[in-house]
Amino acid sequence: MSIGHSVEAADTPRLAASAIADDIGLLLAKVRAAGSVLNNRALADFGLRERSYSVLRLACSGLEPTQRELADFLSLDPSQIVALIDELEGRGLVAREQGRTDRRQKIVLATRAGERLHAQAEAALKACESEQFAALSSAEVNSLRALLQRTLWG
Amino acid sequence: MSIGHSVEAADTPRLAASAIADDIGLLLAKVRAAGSVLNNRALADFGLRERSYSVLRLACSGLEPTQRELADFLSLDPSQIVALIDELEGRGLVAREQGRTDRRQKIVLATRAGERLHAQAEAALKACESEQFAALSSAEVNSLRALLQRTLWG
DNA sequence: ACTGGATCATTGAAAAAGTCAACGATTGAA
């Protein structure tokens, strides 16, 4: 584990070949760091970053997420969600609506413009995923996905 | 994707159950975030964090890594490695040695005390890993590891 | 109906992490 997001993604064969690379936490961190660089590069074209894209995606999902739900699901502090939504709302991509049953909560919904941008960004990210997991067959990617889901939710 | 390390690891069943959770980048980020919290909590007992532990681990590996190699392998900026090693060196856990063939580089080696601390921390992290992947059989954990390794290095 | 404790979004401040450019020392190649 303990991996940063430095852009330098050079490979270090000498270290990678060792038993160190058996640490799942470390592997997870490296795959994640590499994907993060790819995704953010692709999203830059749309003025998005991974975080704002994720929020936009949830806002487009029809799930009508509250800000608290976004914070929990994305493992972010509620105050970070505020900043993220402020920015997206300022660009007219999402809107805050009052909670259906609880007036404290605010539901985050995408605007038409937000949905359009999301569709474009989604396509770009699809390409990133293909690139990142190029070494795996599609069956293996499905297997990886299933293992990760079971890790999280049994 | 786009996940932080907020300590709040609450589950959000409503969002998790949706198609959103098919995004591998997002799954990776969530698993990583959850593991990070667990690991850092366990490492706190030893005055370590994920990063310093990783450096210590490599220093204990017998691979005699240079600071540049550490930076590349851990995807960190070289200046961050300096700070990490300064701290570990100040605590007498690692030492800098001149590079064998290149006097510009510095090799990072663990001291006896560093090796002892590493052994303890390693055991604690082993328990974290068991906890995090409790829903998976050991065969499945191996499968996950293999998939991640192939993703990174073919 | 009323109160007390909890939760929600929000703000602001402080700490940590990440980014970037520059420097002296050293290397390797022309």
Place this chain on the structure above:
DNA sequence: TTCAATCGTTGACTTTTTCAATGATCCAGT
């Protein structure tokens, strides 16, 4: 020998993370 490149290091700067506090609102118990 000279010149560009690399290594570790420093320092400045921005971004991200973390945390406490606040007003509005909800809810359980009375």
